[in-house]
Amino acid sequence: MESKDKIFTLSNLQDQLQAWRAQGQKIVFTNGCFDILHLGHVDYLEKSRQLGDRLVLGLNTDASISRIKGPSRPLQDEMSRARVMASLLFVDAVVLFDDDTPLELIKAVQPDILVKGDDYAIENIVGQDVVTERGGEVKTVPLVKGYSTTNIVKKIENQQNS
Template sequence: MTCMLADWRQATAKVRAWQRQGARVVFTNGCFDLLHPGHVDYLEKAQALGERLVVGLNDDASVRRLKGPTRPINPLADRARMLGALRCIDLVVPFSEDTPLALIRMLSPDILVKGGDYRVDAIVGADVVRARGGRVVVLPFLAGYSSSALIRRICERCGCDERA
């Protein structure tokens, strides 16, 4: 399986083609800064829900607004490259908004997946996916993994300030 980085127009065309072929398209999104085993576990489980996995990836400005001025650690191109190396991902689509709602509307995935302790009705885009007969799934995170915790651990071991 080869992953591709696509703009919204390319991604929409690809998703429509897969759906015409009968593939269930799964969508998830995130910052994916400092890729770790928790991310990989989550993405593999998301992909297993359908035949194709599309990952919406927050761009650098969006990550800064969501996570603070010292993030992301890795720029968009590097984060996309890391995700693209995972066999479970078919398509990576960057977005600049704080939420993926517009991208979800455009792509119309069959299955929307979020990780953690979200309530389905609180997931951005859940109403859009459900309105067209799709499913919304919440997958638990693999305990003990987070990019923020990884940054803290590195800083503790190196004696640096994680806000620097």
């Protein structure tokens, strides 16, 4: 399987989710921008996948990242980011979403487990009510301290300015 085979449209993802559920597999969902892949991302996604059988990654589109983080982001286009994320062994599906939050995507995916980093309080995680109302779980995983795309960008800018 090539990494691009793990990049889904929402309708294709629905078919894949149905097949996984028919096999009794537990679906884990998380989301993010993943603009520059770093150790923090890898550790977070690996830990997220360990919570279930399949990891679905909601990936912000370029437009949604620009609205959220400003016009200088993203640094990489959405298809580049999607291919990089899909290449990871522990990511089973990547699906792009254009909203500012993943709420509608979470409603469509109906994951068994919704995961975010431990910098979020569970009650503040978007979609937690949707998942818990249908008997799913919402969990946080510990983040590797000191790793963020923003910090990497600042470090590069500081080196260029010195």
